[in-house]
Amino acid sequence: MRTERIQALDVLRGVAILGTLGTNIWIFTSPDGAAGFLDLPTPDSAAGFTELLLRFLSNGKFLALLSLMFGIGLELQYRSARRRGARWPGWYLWRAALLFVEGTLHYILIFEFDVLMYYAIVSVLVAFLVGRSDRVRRTWLVVQAAIHLGLVGLLTAAMLGGTGTLSGGTPAAGTGNWFAQVADRISMAAVYRSEVVLVLPLSTVLFLLGVELLRAGALEDSARGHRLRTKLSGFGLGIGVPLNLFTTFGGQGLFVLDRYLAAPVVALGLLGLITTLVLRTRGEPGPLRRGLTAVGRAALSGYIFQNLAAGVLCYGWGLGLAATFADARPWWVIVVYIGLCGLLMTLSTLWLRRFSRGPVELAWQWAYQAPQRSLSKVP
Template sequence: MTTTTRIHALDILRGVAILGTLGTNIWIFTSVTGPAGAPGAAESVLAFLSNGKFLGMLTLMFGIGLELQYRSALRKGMRWPGWYLFRALLLLVEGLLHYVLIFEFDVLMGYAVTSMIVAYLIGRSDRAVRTWIAVMGASHVLLIGGVTALLFAYGGDAPGILDTGAIPGTWFDQVMTRIKEPLLYRVEAVFIIPMGIAMFLTGSRLYRAGLLENSERGARLRTRLMAAGLGAGIPLNLIASFADPKLALVDRYLAAPLVAAGLLGLVTALVHRLGERPGPLRAGLTNVGRTALSSYMLQNLIAGVLCYDWGLGLAQALADARPWWVVGAWAGICALLMVLSTLWLRRFARGPMEAAWQWAYMKPRARRAPGGDREKVSV
């Protein structure tokens, strides 16, 4: 199996995860400012379908991407983590700008910090990595379990995705609120670092085990991943979602990552089963995946313009049409991203944010290269 095939499958997986993540965030963008009644059954089910699952897929694939960067550095005889830490720092800066200017629930900052930690672990022995996965995973389970036990003991409900409203006011009001209240809006990014470490390392090892290979061993691994992730994750997901609001943390941070692993196996299996069969959906998902960073930031900007009061204000104007207009908004933004990414990649090799990131990453390295030989510093 060729490397190109693996990367192509990874592009589709990224595209699915990016658009699926919008499926979670769209409920935040479309929330109505001020008191609102409890969501109806249809809205609860629709939110359940995306809550945390595709973000979990994206987290696993970040681990795969880190593994590819590690392998590339080894092939070129480069010191590791070395310049990768600068790459992670650039992601942290981009995430900070995204958080302040566009969306308070940015994930890039958390990924950047996690990748800095995992960069020192990814090259260790399989035994050491399994130990780290077990320790970080157990720490995360104990944390979620402990907080959930306190909720049952002393009352109160954990907030679910439908309880998380957008910041009201003008764009400037939103920016100032994010600046003034980082502890409120960044607590999740810190809260899930142990889970992120475990999932990054799991993604790395799944890649090494042949997850993306169109081979017998890859097929066996995907089958086991689907059986474990979907078989165990979906029942837990259903119970945590609908049995009691106090289980909201179990739903988002324990059940959803399990389902995400199963979805990773399922989508990869479908990609290989369909082969290289062309089609607009496949092309669109691939191109969104190739421009994943740009698409992630752009989809949140578009949703803000459509939904917030400083934009078109559709969240308020179409409040009575929930939840179906929300589904339509998600589908429309997804279609737009697929079209825009396809048109962009006809003229450029990378998405706009990817190109800016590459320039910022390569510029200082080119200056340090002997004789300005760019070939020696290519990534």
């Protein structure tokens, strides 16, 4: 059972990483960067309808799935520390600090909408909660969920009432040179990081849900695991998908509701469905599953690499494809996305044939262990 659980986690992480690219690719391929991404197309043409449908398939739900995976991973690290008799959170706080630094560099140098900074902050809170009683954890979950729902409701009401708008970046975000992009991200940090108001409570909810789902057996090849996954799939897909379709095609006024409420509900269904499919698969995995597993094993490297590669292809300091093919949306975007997914799966598979971790994970592990090695040498 342990082997299957590990395989399910790797596949889920791989799907989540490639799924986040499915959202971010619309930012990279927009000639106006983030501003163009937030300017949603209308479904009154074949191109507009197709783009909205593709956005429906990816927007928010895979980032939510990644958040669930992060919570599950935190629970596994907590269990590992308990087995070793180590203090908790102990060195995990250093791990969170490294993640915050890495996220900050990723935000400044590569991508406006980095999530690693948010994850680092939330992971510290959840690290202190994971060892508390069920009552404490669930109280925090309910309170954070209430805060999040209140914020989503207020913002949606403001946007539908015409008093709120979605503000994006400047042209430098998509068409300027690299130094202009870096300066833009620094000077407009308050705009680009404003998502923190919604992401922090939502990520806290999803991290804690990940802990609860793992403890409830959601990834187990067992009767209770099967029952829980069936409920997750029914709720997440049966209710979440129709709601998500409505919010996607309901206009820009429902953007917050679409990304920060409907999409996370669908993510729960995806967790149940994908895990069930993995556990039902017997025999030698095919190339798709091997590729997803490799991406999942090197998830951090994959997340950074796909954003860097998309920037090289699309931004003005790279090949500038976003401006060149501005009139060919969304068709050329599909080609770029499939190509990047194939490239990432191939490179991840080849790398992991020689190394146990992804390149960023290896560097990160060295940095994580460095102070521990230094302390161990102190007489």
